[in-house]
Structures are given as C-alpha cells and as structure tokens.
Amino acid sequence: MSVTVIGIGADGWEGLPPASRHEIESCEVLMGSTRQLDLVPAAGPDRPVERVAWPSPLVPALPGLLERHEGRRVAVLASGDPMCHGIGSTLVRLLGAARVRVVPHPSSVSLACARLGWALNDVEVVSLVGKPAALVVPHLHPGRRVLVLGGDPREVAALAPDARLTVLEQLGGPGERVHHSLDDADPLHVLAVECGADGASLTPGRPDEEFEHDGQLTKREVRAVTLALLAPRPGELLWDVGAGAGSIAVEWCRTHPSCRAVAVERNPERAARIGRNATALGVPGIEVVVGSSPDVLDLEAPDAVFIGGGLTAEGVVERCWDAVKPSGRLVANAVTLESEAVLTRWHGRLGGDLTRIEVSRATAIGGFTGWRPQMPVTTWAVTKENA
Template sequence: MRAAVPVPWQGPPIAVVGIGADGWDGLTRAAREAIGDAEILYGSARQLALVPDTVVATRVRWPTPLVPALPELFERYASARLCVLASGDPMFFGIGVTLARLLGAPALRVLPQPSSASLACARLGWPLAETPVVSVVGRPVESVLPELAEHRRLLVLSADERTPRELARLLGHHGFGDSELIVLEQLGGPAERLDTGIAKRWERPPGDPLNIVAISCVADRDRPRATRFPGLPDELFCGDGQLTKQEVRALTMAALAPSPGELLWDIGGGSGSIAIEWCRAHPDNRAITFERLARRRQQITDNAAALGVPQILIHGELRAETVGDIESDAPDAIFVGGGLTQDGVLETCWTRLRPGGRLVANAVTAESESVLLSWVAAKGGALRKFQIYRGEPLGSFTTWRPQLPVAQWSVVKSSGRR
C-alpha cells in the first residue's frame, strides 16, 4: 500500500526513545531527559518496566491491536508532552516508522539506540550493510523463504520465543535443514545469551521472547533452486498444469519489469506463478490475482505460501461491474494470462492501469491472438512470439518437443492514452 498522507500534528514534538535490554543505564543523557520531561509515557509493559519509579510521567501501555488505536490514542493526549518508548532503533522495523507515516516526521524527535540487527552483527562479526533482515513480527514465518540461498547469511526478527523452532522446521521442510541457527536473546542486557544449532536437529526448548535469529544457509543441492530471479522451476508449483511455463514466465517477467513496492494485477491466475514471481522479486511488491475457479484459487494460495509470498490477494473472475469494489491503488502492471476473449476484460484492465503502467498479455489461441492484433492497432506496443523446445528422450536418442507457441503483447500506457 502506498504511504498515506500524514495527519498534521498540532501538539508538542513527540520524543521517540529507543531503549535496549540494558534499560535505563544504557540510555544517553538526552534520552533520559526526554523521558523525564514527559507527561505521558507510551510503551509495552516490558519497556515501561525498564524506566525507574523516579520518572513521574503517566504510563500508558500499548493496546492490542496497536496500529488502529494510534490516532485516537494520540488525539486524546495531544496537548501533553508525550514520549514513546521503542526497542533499540525506533526506525528499524519499529514504532517510529508507523508514527512517521501517521503524524509526519516533523512531529517526532527520535533518539535511537543500537538496533537488534546492529548488536547481532557485532556479536557475530557479520557486515551489517551486507546482511538482509526479515521481520516475522505480525507476518507469516514463510516470509523468510525468498531470502534463502546457498551460503547466504540473514537475520530474522522473531515474533516471540516460538519463532526459532518454527524457523528450524521451515528450513528443514524447504531443503535448508543443514543450515546453522544462532538465537541471540536479550542483546545488550545482563541476561544476554547465544544458542547455536542445526535446523534439522533443532531441539532447543522455547527461550526468551526477546530474540533475533541468525541463519547461515546451507542448501540441499538435490532440491530445485528457488531464488528471487524470475524463471522458477515448474516443479515448484503444484496444481492442475494451468501454468505459465518457466521459459515464457521469465520472458513475461522481463516485460512486466517489476520495481520495489509496485502492485501487479494477474488476470487468470492459474497456479499463481506470475503473481508469485512478481512478489518474490522484492519484499515490498504486492499482487492481486483474479481466478474464476475455486480449486485454482486454492492452489494459488498453497503455492504462494510454499514460496514465501502469502500476502498475495486472490479474487474471483475479473468483472467490470465488481472491480470497482476492490480496495487497491491503480496497478503499476497488469498481466493477462487468461480471459482475453471475454468481453470487457482488456477494457477494464486498460482503464484501471495507471498512466506509465505496463500491460502484458499472452495468447496461445488464434482467437486470442486476433484480440491482441486489434489492441496493438489501437494502442501500439510491441508484439513478440515465442516457441520453446525442450529436449526429451526418444528411445535411445533425444528429440525436441515443442511447447505451445505464445504470442505476447506488451505496452506502456502513456498519460495521453485512455
């Protein structure tokens, strides 16, 4: 979702103070003064307990769920001097990011401590700038999957004490059972602890809920590789065979040209392969897929979860009269893999596509090719045709088996086109 316009903040500047596991003793003088000057002190029960009783501010624990309650919570105390406690660096997957979006950066005075990732890399000797970080706080643990690759090292921000065991099971199930896990608890505090083990032999009981997990990936080389680059092996997708095949999928993704944070509409989802590859291209990418058959909608759900992008939204058949009910931004790109000959499908897609957006349509029948030819005449763009051959045994020899030829239309919608 694109960033919402912040609500102008009329009250005094809000201090957002990072506090680590070392508590009050680890704070700078400026951070202590910001807390001591507050009339209202927000934070979790754990964070508030780290502040000594000599601080006289009224303490307000965060409600659950937090984000929907924030506007009313800050409006209630808008005239007071407010201070928000955060874990470590408030702008690193923290409450500071949420508040900046809600109230605007000028409303905040952020006083950070080292983030958990900084502390973890300091303990492990890993280069922070080269170490990806994935948060599973409020997100499915499968979100880690697109980051896994042979010899890769990454950090996972845990949701709670159960996350390390869930990660170990996930790694074992997806061909990374020999990977090393290092659980780092209460970093920077007196109860700091590190525990190490191999994913497929992980038997450690749940420990402290405040932890971060380091993963040194070791891949099973007999399993298909699943990287962020387009053209995943066909066998990674389950379903009834309704699938844009690997080679054509790679060419289609090149035409769609995803950029970070963009939204795709995938029309005729089938097995979900295009939407899945789009979302794997970058963790901020989003996709909505339209598929009329319920059994295929289920296989899209299953494939998206298995390949680490469960955030894909799935709808039924695209219809002009119902598409307006879909709450989303205008798509940055649209792929039409099915329904080209249905009345109104391309018209609806073209109308909803944002100016500057890309539309890519693949056709395998003469009738659907005819539709593409008429649209090229009206809108321009590029036409290509692909013929893929795969080598297969023929007795004791090898022959080339042709796949169905695919005609592809790709076009960019300029601001002047309607």
C-alpha cells in the same frame, strides 16, 4: 501533535544516555509495551506521568490514541532503534517526519552483528513479528547471512534445514545469552541464520514443478519473458488477472521484498492453490481475489497488469488499461485464436509490441530424443505513456 520516540534496550533505564532519560522525565504521557514501561522507574509525586500500554492490535488504534492526548508532551518507548523495524517508522507514516523526533538506541540488529562479528552492511534482515515464517524463504541463498527478528526459531529451521542457527537473547541486558537451542528461545531474541548450500535463484523462470497446478500455468520459458516485459521495480503493485496457479504473481513478488501482487482467479480451487504456491515460495503476502473479471477489479491502482486468462471476456482489457498507472505496463498472453484476435485488435489501437513465443523441449521418443513443441504463445506488451 508531535511525538518523541526513545529507543531503549534490554538493559533498561541504566543503559539510557542522559538525553534519552531527559526526554522521558520531561514528558506528560509515556507510551509503550508493558515490558518497555516496566523498564522505566515511576515518576515522582511532584510530576505525575500518565503511562499508556499499547493495545492490541496496535496500528489501527494509534490514530485515536494519539488524538486523545493532543496538546500534551507525548513520549513513546521503542525497542532499540525505533527506525529499524520499529514503531518510529509507523509514527512517521502516520504523522509525518516533521512531527516525530527520534532518539535512537543501538538496535538488536547492530548488537547481534557485534556479537557475531558480522558486517552489518552484508546481512539481510527479516522481521517475522506477527508475520508467517515463509517470508524468510527468498532470503535463503548459499553462504548468505540473515538476521530474523521475532518468529519461532523452529519454524525457520524447518525452512532452512542445512543452515546453522544461533539464538541471541536479551541483547545488551543482564540476561543476555547466545546459544543454539531452538526449543527454549526467549521471546526477546534475534535469530542468526548462516545459510548452507540450499536456496533458489530470484531470477524469474522457476521450474514448473515447483508450482502446484492443474495445467493452468504459464510455463517457465514464457514466464521468464513475461516477467521481463512486466519489468518489476521495488515497491510496485501487480494485478495478475486470470492467475491460474499464480506463477506470475509469485515470481513478481520474489524479485524484491517490497513488491506486491493481487492475484485474481474465478475458480475457488485454483485461488486456494495460488495461496499455497505463494507460501511455499516465500511470498505469502499475495492477495487472492476470487471472482470473475472485470467485476472484481475495483482494486488499488496497479503499476503493472498481467492478463493470463479471461481475455475474451467483455471489458477486461478496458478495465485493466484504465486502472494501470501512468508509465505502467500491461502484458497479456494468448494461446487461442480468439484471444489472439483480441490482442491484435488492441495492438492496433494502442500500439506496443506483439510477439509470438514458440518453445520446444527435448523429450524421449522411444530410445531416442526429439523435440516436442509446446503451444505457441502470443504476447502483447504496452506501456501507458507510449500508447
């Protein structure tokens, strides 16, 4: 089947151009949220139109919903631009671009930039619709401008205490309002965030004290080298095996909003700690799998694998190497002689780079300062296409 998706603003029917009105008037089935459907006048008795309000949750129900109306002219209402964090993108993923026709309307993002005098190309956009507010954290940098769609303005304010926040409600409609009160924001709003001086770098190697841990933590200097070897790229998936505090998975996901990670940890207390670290550092979408490797590694094929613990367990390296995609990277760190022997053996079999990292930190010794060495770390890094 094919579907036409029509963008509609808060000004409703009156704000629609003739082409959009024609698409709505000529359909047999009109789908959308209850609020969107209420913006469209009822069809005349000579041309009945079946109106279908979205169920909740929507995405799992979409395939069956569309299948029930196979062979009919289906139109879907979407807020603003259907391809800007809207239902249009979901339908294209489901049906394919050739079966979805989109008639856009100015998005709330465009309208917000117009009201604020912000350049659209210089603004970060974060959707918190049905998502945790922590997702905004990686976008908070000194002097940056962020538009937040959905969510609770008070939760965002708590994460950005030095930012200036502006609420833009019912953009384009008769009830449009722009103000700075966070307690009575209309559900249909965009939150504009002008960041202050706070904000953390996205470069891997966050200070160790930013992570909650019990000592099982890849230290920042080694972590920075490890992430460089893992070489995260947008949209890629990482397995962090023997994740400990989850610092590698967290920093992997912070490099780009589309990066994903699965953290595998057999200790339930540490697994819970990974979730807290992920939320605190703005990447709450990390999946945490509790169990022993390789037993629990029946997961989506990764683009990269990091093995930080459990190297000596039978079958862990084999399972990770078999699972990683072609051109994927595998990086493993060892601090004991036994785990180092495993890396040496695999290096002899598959090649790659074997490196020893030794770090010393300056610390107080009485009234003076001296070097305190950390345990050396042996790192093995290999790319599947080069093995």
